[in-house]
Amino acid sequence: MSHVSITVNGKTYQNDVEPRLLLVHYVRDVLGLTGTHIGCDTSQCGACTVLIDGESVKACTVFAVQANGTSIKTIEGLATNGQLHPVQEGFWEEHGLQCGFCTPGMILSVVQLLERNPDPSEAEIRHAIEGNLCRCTGYHNIVKAVQYAAKKLQSGAVPSAAR
């Protein structure tokens, strides 16, 4: 067992974990944060995407021990004080999800995209999310959701509360 200290959604956790434990299993099974999903076993689908120190990472490609000392954000930590993040809001407004299984990972990838590129073209959006697979939407409304969020973030408007 190895000891890890990892901050997740602002709270620091101390755990002894098996060295082979993947970060995604740590988040889901040890911390009980089941909003992060597992869709494959070859790091293709992106359903397990989280932010590690602000960078989007597929949590199935990282051992929990490798995340020792980092600060992680999962989907559960994205909304603040009940206010949806503009990206979450965009997915809701533009019907950017259907079954919702890929959505948490997709949203976190988009959060990083918009931090790096606040005004992406459609091609840039499509390129940025190609590591996240969605089987329901054909990506059409996901692109619109990203555009909505980009506009919202650029306008500097405070995200409106959930209807």
Add this chain to the structure above:
Amino acid sequence: MAVSKIFGAAVKRREDPRLITGRATYTDDVKLPNLAYVAFVRSPHAHARITRIDVSRAQSAPGVVAVVTGQDLVGKVNGIPTAWLIPNSDLKTPTHPAIAVDTVRYVGDAVAAVVAESRAAASDATELVDVEYDPLPVVVDQEKATQPGAPQLHPDVPNNVAFRWTAKGGDVDAAFRAAEVTIKQRLINQRLIPNAIETRNTVAQYNPGTGDLTVTITSQNPHIHRFLLSVILGLPEHRIRVVAPEVGGGFGSKIHCYPEEAVASFLAIQLDRPIKWTEDRRENYLATIHGRDHITDLELAAKRDGTILGIRGRTYANLGAYLSTAAPGIPTILHGLMMTGPYQIAAQDYEVVGVFTNTTPVDAYRGAGRPEATYAVERLVDLLAAEIKLDPVEIRRKNFIPKSAFPHTVASGLVYDSGDYDAALDKALQMVNYQQFRSEQAAARQKGRYLGIGFSTYVEICGLGPSAVAGAVGFQGGLWDNANVRIHPSGKATVFTGTSPHGQGEETTFAQIVAEELGLPLDDIEVVHGDTARIAMGWGTYGSRSTAVGGSAMVLAARKVKEKARIIAAHLLEASPEDIEFVNGRFQVKGVPERSKSIQDIALMANLAWNMPKGIEPGLEESSFFDPSNFVYPFGTHVAIVEIDPGTGVVKLVRYVAVDDCGIVINPKIVDGQVHGGVAQGVAQALWEAAVYDANGQLLTGSLMDYAIPTAEVLPSIETARTETPSPVNPLGLKGVGETGTIASTPAVVNAVVDALAPLGVRHVDMPLTPEKIWRLLPKA
């Protein structure tokens, strides 16, 4: 009816807040005290005798609770049944043991199950189960499997033929005798893998004190799962509760009752511990059903002017190693009856041969039989147009069933409910600016560019369906559905549906239906689904049936509530019920708005029952069991515009236009979303996806690294539009839209690519149209 903006409005989905914040509960998120985990040992051979299984090393591995083999289940767990016994086909239903007993028949066939204290321990120990196999000859190609000398999968199924079924109508021989031109083509509709992003999972819990088994399953139809589990486990149906929590996509693959669900349930009872099974993606490729896989020879008889006289042919449908739940019905009832498409073709003679092979079982994948029919018909029509040098649009118009001819009986005997095929085609032509495109294409060809346009004018059968027809075609279930509308004392409502949406948004659309009908605020209506303990009965979500059948039940239940409320309102207002009108959610004496009661007032009084009209029972709750009089037949025109890279053979989808008619639309945002996703899957079959087996029955495309489901980068935005032709077979005029995109889009893309390559003399290319395949057809510099 109250004037309302709710029905037909692009209301945001009420499902979304929990999904975008990570607060939804999918099956794999369920944790129970004392939970143990099961993992399966799977055959690496496509066909072999099991000569010995030694579980002793696995049994003594750390954390292992139990190991069971197929032998351990004999007499305790019945075979996995098929639930679609198509008549007049000499259907064979060989036993499908939940875990193989002496023979494995496909790579992935389970041979043992290991239960351990953790998923990792269970998985580790599967490698310690020693299985000795004696390999047998393998056959993966369904046509070869029927030939003399082919390896035999089941002792009681000669030549591996599971059934021979024919759909015949009109005089085909006369049609071909009268033909001035005939078109003949072999078409391969390749095998696909559904790939819902959530794999299949099960959590089973048994209470020996009550005898109650609760099974949480990634299911599209919990009541069907309950029924089949009771058969497999020999447990009374009322002692089983099946829950479908949040389900992460299905596309048909979560309809079926699978061995793992039965084994997990059995182990929960045997071991007196809750058991969880989590499928990994690799298992999903091997152990969850596949779709399509047809080899079709088809012939069209026509006159020189393009009038189509008849269609005949045969399909070899690969069923895999065993009959999955709905398998026999997919390439027959949902396919073979639709072989005349939207056209007036007076005669058809079409045989489907269902064949066992050493591959993963094949069953319903989005569209389920109808994409294969549409692909075949739309390709043949294009081939005919090319042969007689008629524009592909003109040949379609010439043969369309005219608007005036509905309801229309087609050669197979089906009765299409309603349609206006020209209107959808006209709209699509306008959107793509067809004539201008043809000029651009001609100019581009001069410059050596390969630009193509492809049409798919489709019609499909969905909204499954009238139960009497289900029975007549051998479906071992009903196809009606159930809704219950319950108004609480405070005027809030809980409504229950027997359908089981898993991404389609019916929590929102059904709330819209009830809000419209009863004048309740949308947010005052809770829609409950996916739990056999909460919903009396229902047949689930597949075949684009939820809204057409379940939504119809919902509106009828709401109308019953409204009628009862009207009687109570009349009593309280001291008027006769005929003098009460319902305006903006209030029951009022005609012409006297000040003498009125809100639906909430009535709900309170009905639940208190202090002052009820004579003969009226307390409470405000009604059910409907709606059985439609016919299927519904959505239709439309899809158009693909492609350009081929002359250097690499890469097909670029430049534009995609979808004009669909799914009857009356409740929520356009949701309908558009269904079309987008459906189109993506159909385009993917045309261009990228294929399940490939080698001759030994090894799946070569067994992971997301090898099987090409589309990413955002390879798809374009999709332009959607609609015409609205109500269906006469249900109270709201609904059709269905869950599968139209997948059904329509595949031939549109292939027709476009063939059109692009037409100057090279290309008449047909089998899917998927990979760059290599296309590059080989291009002239080399």
